[in-house]
Amino acid sequence: MSAARIATAAAMLVAAVALAGCGRLAPVDPGAGAPAADPSPTSLADVDELLGEAAGSLDDTERLLDDADDAAGQETQR
Amino acid sequence: MSTMIVAAALAAILTAGAPAAVTDGDPTPPARATVGEIQQQGDLAIERRLTALDAAELRLGNAQSLDEGHRSSLEATITDTRSGLESLRSELDGAPDAASARDDYRSIFSDYRVYAVVLPQSYVVAGADRAEAVTIPRLQAAAEALEAAIDAQGRDDLADDLADLRSEIQKAQDDLDGLADRALAVAVDDFDADPAVMQDITLTARDAVLSLRSAVVDARTLADELR
Structure with missing residues (x-):
């Protein structure tokens, strides 16, 4: 894996963590498969x-x- | 017939010869009771009351939801009653004759009314305060949360059930409003004028408990509907 790909993957991971921290990735009820009512x-x-x-x-x-x-x-x- | 006459005569003889007994259940000791018998039974009756007052005082001390003003009034009543009974015991133990002892003995019942007034008063006030300080606020908070859930889910069909829940809480509040103060105001004279005075207050408190029980059921049903 090239350094550029590693850097891109790391950036995506950081972005995903940031979005989750802001609450934009709503927790999902694993049983219902949908956001909590x-x-x-x-x-x-x-x-x-x-x-x-x-x-x-x-x-x-x-x-x-x-x-x-x-x-x-x-x-x-x- | 002759058998019946003999039996009746025998019963009369046995009754006449039976030792005089003073029972705690009768505020008037038998006419034939001796000073010693009256003193013994009177001391026993006083001791029972002092023990019951100690137990009530301990429970009031542990009642965290008791209004502080109510606590002070109840403790003052218990203290006064205890000191009155202790003085009465000294008086009874030093009674010079059966007539004086009999008067002191009657006083245990008629002047203090530990069982009829003081203890019910303590327990009804503590119970009413607990309902007002703990039960009703919890139910009101539950009703608020349920109302929010009904609004959020658009469940207009549950509006009447929510109104029933609030109505039960309100009924209990109306029953309990001023009830503790009514109980605290009951004195021995009030009991003499109306022996059902404390019972009426207790019944009103029980009505409030019934309303609150209904409210709990209503709230649980609503919560289940909203899940």
């Missing part, structure tokens, strides 16, 4: 996380309300 899966994953936290804190609230009822029930027994 908008909204990105990340935002829906965030929704899942938010809902998990909401459900967890609701469990806490429900436990506290159960304890409130249990305590009130003891007034007549104790």
Whole structure:
């Protein structure tokens, strides 16, 4: 391979890396073979996380309300 | 017939001869209970309440989402109740006769209402604060993200579902609005006037929990639709 060809290949590689760095080569979902749809899966994953936290804190609230009822029930027994 | 008469007579004799018992379930000790019996049962009833107050105080200390003003009020109530019960125990232990001991014993129930007011108050306020500080903001953020996704995907068909989700959150907010303060305002006198006062507040909090549970389900369904 001549020095000129090596230089051309290197330049193409640098250009490809630069384009990828600028985001012009969009990441592709390997399964779908197409760019990720908008909204990105990340935002829906965030929704899942938010809902998990909401459900967890609701469990806490429900436990506290159960304890409130249990305590009130003891007034007549104790 | 004669068998029944004998059985009834036997039962009457056994009942009359049975030792007087003071139960924690009855704020009025039996008339025949001795000073010692009343003191013993009273001390037990006070000890149970002090233990329950300690447990509640520990839980409030660990409740990170509890509003600081609410925390101060609840801790002050617990401290006052504890010191009142400790004074009452000294008074009961030094009661000179059964009549005084009986008055002190009744006071455990009628003047403090640890189980009926103080503990439910602590737990309802902590639960309501948790829902307001953690659950609702998380659901609102989820609704925002879902709305953005609906817009981005042009899914106008999901607009009603999103409105339902927001409506459930709003219902819970309405239920919880001022509920902790209502619970904190309940005093022993309020319970005496209306024994269901704390129960009504707890039920309102449960309504809010139901709305928020529906909101979580709605949001999950929407998220699935958008995937």
